[in-house]
Amino acid sequence: MNPMTEEVRKKFIRQKSTETSVDAIIEGLLSGDRTMLSRAITLIESNASRHQKPSEEMLQRLLPYSGDSIRIGITGVPGAGKSTFIESFGLLLCHKGHRVAVLAVDPSSTLHGGSILGDKTRMERLANHPNAFIRPSPSGGTLGGVHRKTRETIIACEAAGYDILLIETVGVGQSEVVVKSMVDFFMLLVLTGAGDELQGMKKGVMELADAVIINKADGGNLELAKKTQKEYKQILHFLQPTTKGWTTPALTCSALYEEGIDQVWEMIQRYMKMTKDSGLLLEKRKMQAKEWLYAQVKEQLESAFFGNEKVEKLVPGIEKKVMNEEMPVAKASRLLFDAFYGK
């Protein structure tokens, strides 16, 4: 048998393909070459240590070309119709001449080994449009890792000329907070029947939203959608708007029949104008970048600490004692640090 098995061969090819020179990637990407954008993202997503510096260098050189876009986050429980909405919305924007990139932050990909989001086959029409770029969600790494990479993927997409970024997630975990922290505008897509839906929605998600969009407002569902809209307006009235000076609206639409989608876009443009004029947008992006830096440093610190062999060995026993109130936390913490510092 050939010593280079199929698996090894594939791995070899994969390795080669990410080894394209940074110069070539940047040049291709800036000229709008999708393959090179994909390659750039692969480099960004790589966990191989030999890719760290080339990736950094590439991002450093792409930064001056990034930033000039509208970053839109979209969340909603599974079944809310996110894919259909993104396809309708994305196509509308493409027809208007925009270049649209769709990214996904998928908390389930780590847990289940597969991705439920960002699947190109779900958005075939959009995927085939020359102005659109759909990146399936990365399928490995921690949530922290995934979101870090999504943030850097945004830079690459913007440098490649995509002026509207749609970042999708499911509102069931921490991922919506992560997405919120990297977008200009954050939308919550919901179904009819506010009461029922809120039961399944994670607490606090609604308070992150710059808009609530009630989808599937069509046919026999239309009346219920209007009722739901009223209910959401009532709740929103009691909540503080997530962006200062902006009253969070509740809109209805039918992604399937492409109704009300235009109004969503008008609303976002209104929001962008307002926050650009007031300087809030710039301020927000600066704060997001800063928070991103600290989040990343903390994440790395924690993985260094808890990944330490001696700490790792001690943790289960100490954690159990603390939980059973057999050891004070101060002592537990000191013992872990003693182990970390090799005392």
Next chain:
Amino acid sequence: MNPMTEEVRKKFIRQKSTETSVDAIIEGLLSGDRTMLSRAITLIESNASRHQKPSEEMLQRLLPYSGDSIRIGITGVPGAGKSTFIESFGLLLCHKGHRVAVLAVDPSSTLHGGSILGDKTRMERLANHPNAFIRPSPSGGTLGGVHRKTRETIIACEAAGYDILLIETVGVGQSEVVVKSMVDFFMLLVLTGAGDELQGMKKGVMELADAVIINKADGGNLELAKKTQKEYKQILHFLQPTTKGWTTPALTCSALYEEGIDQVWEMIQRYMKMTKDSGLLLEKRKMQAKEWLYAQVKEQLESAFFGNEKVEKLVPGIEKKVMNEEMPVAKASRLLFDAFYGK
């Protein structure tokens, strides 16, 4: 002039007084000696490194005597009448034969150098009751430090025989999340006029509450209080209850005229019975202890990292570059770690 100035002498005395042997403190504390409880808390709150191990030892030995209490958190915007409520509520419990300790987590104490909470003079009647112990909030350290110490102070109070702990905070910062993480039951005290009030309240605070108490429901205010109660019930209806199986109620009371306070206590007893029977209380306390451990470790890790001299020097410049999108976060983070590891 005497070389031992007044200041040095005071410091010397202070130092001596905290140097009481751990044995003596524990013995006194377990027999219900308030002075020894105060001394124990002083030892817990001390930042002196020579106090670390005695404090740990003391807590280790007090742990078996702790845990058998009801831990109640109380938050509300300034002016909601927290002191009056705590005094009325505390006195009611004292009259019923309970022993009540009042602690405070005061986010402002760090910022303004003074404490706005836990002032004994505000609750003179309660402070003079033999069954009550009021500890003013610690006036130094970070919020993290303060809350860590409050958690350990709870252990000392419980070991000293206090079976009801009232932990007070203002709902304006992160402190209410911190308090929520150390209590069995968390109450939000509000004034009449839900709409107006919610404007000043931090987002998400209401979603932490196991009960909303509308205070000052007396005299000419009574009707408005009832209306406010209705409004809060409506909002709560849309929110997920913070504790599984528990419907968050909205009650009215008048702390000043001591009306409705009994109902609050009945409600808490109902909650405690329910969560004890279902095992939820034990589960919650275990999770809180675990989270507390991780929070403390992370806090120490971060202060070690950001307190590192080389890191500290680099941070301002790097932060600025990241905020101005002149440096990718991945690179910024690597530079900080290189500095930390002395590379």
